[in-house]
Amino acid sequence: MSARRSRSRQAGAARITDEQIDDLMSKLQAILPEARLGRNDRVSAAKVLQETCSYIRSLHREMDDLSERLSELLSTTEMSSAQAAVVRSLLM
Amino acid sequence: MAVPNAVGESVLAGGGERKRKRGSEPPLAKWRTEGEQRIYSSRLIEALRRVCQSSDSAPSASSSDHVRSCAVREAADRVLAVSARGRTRWSRAILSGRTLKHRVRPKARRPKPVSTACVARAAAQRRKPPALEKKTRVLGRLVPGCRKLSLPSLLEEASDYITALEMQVRAMSAIAEAFSAAGSASLPPTHANPMRTL
Numbered sequence: 001m002s003a004r005r006s007r008s009r010q011a012g013a014a015r016i017t018d019e020q021i022d023d024l025m026s027k028l029q030a031i032l033p034e035a036r037l038g039r040n041d042r043v044s045a046a047k048v049l050q051e052t053c054s055y056i057r058s059l060h061r062e063m064d065d066l067s068e069r070l071s072e073l074l075s076t077t078e079m080s081s082a083q084a085a086v087v088r089s090l091l092m
Numbered sequence: 093m094a095v096p097n098a099v100g101e102s103v104l105a106g107g108g109e110r111k112r113k114r115g116s117e118p119p120l121a122k123w124r125t126e127g128e129q130r131i132y133s134s135r136l137i138e139a140l141r142r143v144c145q146s147s148d149s150a151p152s153a154s155s156s157d158h159v160r161s162c163a164v165r166e167a168a169d170r171v172l173a174v175s176a177r178g179r180t181r182w183s184r185a186i187l188s189g190r191t192l193k194h195r196v197r198p199k200a201r202r203p204k205p206v207s208t209a210c211v212a213r214a215a216a217q218r219r220k221p222p223a224l225e226k227k228t229r230v231l232g233r234l235v236p237g238c239r240k241l242s243l244p245s246l247l248e249e250a251s252d253y254i255t256a257l258e259m260q261v262r263a264m265s266a267i268a269e270a271f272s273a274a275g276s277a278s279l280p281p282t283h284a285n286p287m288r289t290l
Contacts, residue, residue, distance in 0.1 A: 016244055024247040031120070031251050049227035052250055056234045059257040063165060066264040071161035073271040074144050084137055 021045070028052055123255040132175050133263045139167040140267075172260050181245075182253045185237020 025048050029037055036051045037043045122128050143163045169186050176183030224243075231246060232239045235253050238246050 016242065020244055021247075024244055024251075028247055028251050031254055046223055046227060049224065049231055052254070053227065053230050053234055056231075056250070056254060056257070059254070059261060060234075062261050063168065063257070063264070064161075066261065066268060067165035067168065068157075068161040069268050070140070070264060070271065071157060071164045073268060074140060074164070075147075075157070075160065084141055088134055088137060 120252060120255045123252075123259045128175065129259055129263050129266075132171060132259065133267060135171045135174070136168060136263065136267065139171055140164065143167055168260060168264060172256055176252075176256065180252050181238055181241070181249050182236045183256075189237065 022045075025045050026042065029043060029048050032048070032051050032055055036055065037047065143160065147160050147163070173183040173186035178184055228243055228246065229239075231250060232241060235246070235250050238249050241249065
């Protein structure tokens with residue numbers, strides 16, 4: 001049912017041109033870290049999608065690690081409002 | 093609100109670089125400004141305080157390491173979604189879908205029945221090869237709330253999501269460093285809990 005709905009929506013909406021997709025792909029390529037794709041030469045759409053997926057996964061992993069680390073730090077440091085102020089001052 | 097740094101300002105003032113479709117396209121540059129990161133950091137610290145307090149008052153079973161780090165991760169994601177100000181699909185999905193994470197996943201990924209006719213028809217309608225189709229689907233699963241999005245919208249959401257995630261990582265790293273520094277500095281203990289010297 002939802003597949004039918006999305007298909008008819010695509011037919012009703014403006015035709016998605018290859019140019020539009022290319023444009024968005026190159027914008028996405030610009031966001032990915034340079035080590036993953038060459039910045040100058042255009043890469044295939046499949047490669048951009050693949051690198052995007054693996055980059056998001058690695059960001060998620062980093063987030064999990066950071067959450068664990070912060071969680072450990074929180075358990076050993078008593079988080080009073082005074083210390084929240086100290087931490088904030090270290091950041092600003 | 094803090095004045096954005098020079099980079100952010102020039103990109104925003106440039107304007108011509110990003111064409112605004114119906115005024116709905118969120119600028120990525122905001123995720124890279126210091127001001128945005130500062131706001132995120134202070135909101136997150138407040139949220140972390142609440143995580144601390146709730147794990148202190150709750151029975152010891154629920155304050156196991158894994159539960160607490162999940163709570164930290166959820167708080168970080170929630171604050172990030174709030175920072176998006178409801179302009180993106182992924183942020184709205186995070187804010188509305190938090191409870192689902194704790195529930196059992198409704199179905200295991202059902203195997204998609206792929207017949208050649210079906211694939212050909214789908215490819216013709218979506219005007220992209222099946223190889224892209226599969227990768228698009230994978231990407232749709234990685235970005236919250238974007239499973240059934242068209243490719244252009246998905247790419248927009250993905251770029252905003254990635255830039256936001258990068259800010260989140262930067263902010264949390266800085267907070268973790270600040271906590272380490274605060275922990276090792278000689279602060280007077282406010283409670284009986286001993287401070288760990290690093």
